[in-house]
Amino acid sequence: SQQGEEDPQALSIQEGENATMNCSYKTSINNLQWYRQNSGRGLVHLILIRSNEREKHSGRLRVTLDTSKKSSSLLITASRAADTASYFCATQRAGGTSYGKLTFGQGTILTVHP
């Protein structure tokens, strides 16, 4: 079942601006991952943050995780038109039986205008 919610559902910005997307979830997790999907194709992994981490950076991406609030945010700095895509958070629940299973948020559609 879907446990994650993301906001905003859609975000439209100009090139060079920053984009922030938020994700909330409901259960205890081992990690939270962010993925990008272009035009309904396969998913591209962006970044993974473990439950004992609070912040992580990768290039223009910055992810935060607040396990007390069960929420995460993805910040894309200096956005480019090529960043236009759908972005999903996905959580891997705590517990051995959940290994590999991901529960996805509803996604944010990001449009970056040149």
Place this chain on the structure above:
Amino acid sequence: SAVISQKPSRDICQRGTSLTIQCQVDSQVTMMFWYRQQPGQSLTLIATANQGSEATYESGFVIDKFPISRPNLTFSTLTVSNMSPEDSSIYLCSVPGIHMNTEAFFGQGTRLTVV
């Protein structure tokens, strides 16, 4: 990392027919997962394909509708049976990372349209 080849990439099918989607991984993996993404929606887990045992289905999904095969550690198929327009979706296979806190890998997806 794992490379997943999924086919077909897309298909248009008549209602009442069945479509089998194949997923080939370039390395041996214990578990493979099948997800559905309905139009404009997020991904929902259909089932876990385990080698050597029956697939484990999530709530709302049944074997008669989505039979799964897992003949070896690198291959799996998902069949969408007796299709209706409501089955129009993108179907994706996935394998987990090498250990708990590593990324999962996804195939490119199969875009299915049922007319």
